[in-house]
Amino acid sequence: MTDTESFPLQRVFNVADLKPEGVDFTVETTPEERAALAAFLDLPAIHALTGAFHLSGNDRRVTVRGDVRAAIVQTCTVSLEPFDASVHEEVEVMFADPELPQAEPREPRDPESELDAPDDLIDGQIDLGALTAEFLALGLDPYPRKPGVEFLYDDGVAGNESPFAALSGLKQAVSGNKE
Incomplete structure (x- = not known):
């Protein structure tokens, strides 16, 4: 995502507009944006996509919390049929001015309990x-798997004969030929 000019979904927030009590920001998508993003993500369709966020902090460090909800169409990896699905993801991301010095941790951190680096x-x-x-x-x-679709594997071997039974039969046939 280095070329932001061509990315299909943009909603730029200027952190200078951040208020002390924070700011609520909702990303509502247009049909054109959803179609372009579906093509970008290799999805058959995106019917709805919304991001609801609360931004807090200041112009040098901002925390974004909220969620992303979508109604999409995915292709089943078993039957290759399209089917409707939904996505709901909680969001918590911190942004910081890269010029800010990062504090050194005093004790070892638990990676499970902390956010990633800003x-x-x-x-x-x-x-x-x-x-x-x-x-x-x-x-x-x-x-993705369409609800109700199961993957059934058929190896072409009749009955419950194991590969070792087939090898045993082959060994007997070979040793029977030597006599």
């Missing part, structure tokens, strides 16, 4: 459209 504020702005798309992508099932 993302960089770029030119005092946060693209909440890109954040919405990122959390949608994170919420996608990498191996």
Whole structure:
């Protein structure tokens, strides 16, 4: 996502507009944006996509909390049929001015209980459209399966004969030929 000019979903928030009590920001998508994002994520369709966020902090460090909800169409990895699915992802991301010094931890950190390192504020702005798309992508099932579809494997071997039984039969046939 280096070329922000061509990314299909952009909603830029200028952190200079952040109020002491915080700011609520909702990303509502247009049909054109959803179609472009569906193509970008290789999805058959995105019917609805919304990001609801609360931004708090100051112009040098901002915390974004909220959620991303989507109604999408995915392709079943078993039957290759399209089916409707939904995505709901909780969002909690911190952004910081890259020029801010990072405090050194005094004791070892528990990686399970802490947020990742802050993302960089770029030119005092946060693209909440890109954040919405990122959390949608994170919420996608990498191996989607249409409800009710099962994967049934048939190896072509009749009955419950194991591969070792077939090898045993082959061994007997070979040793029978030597006599």
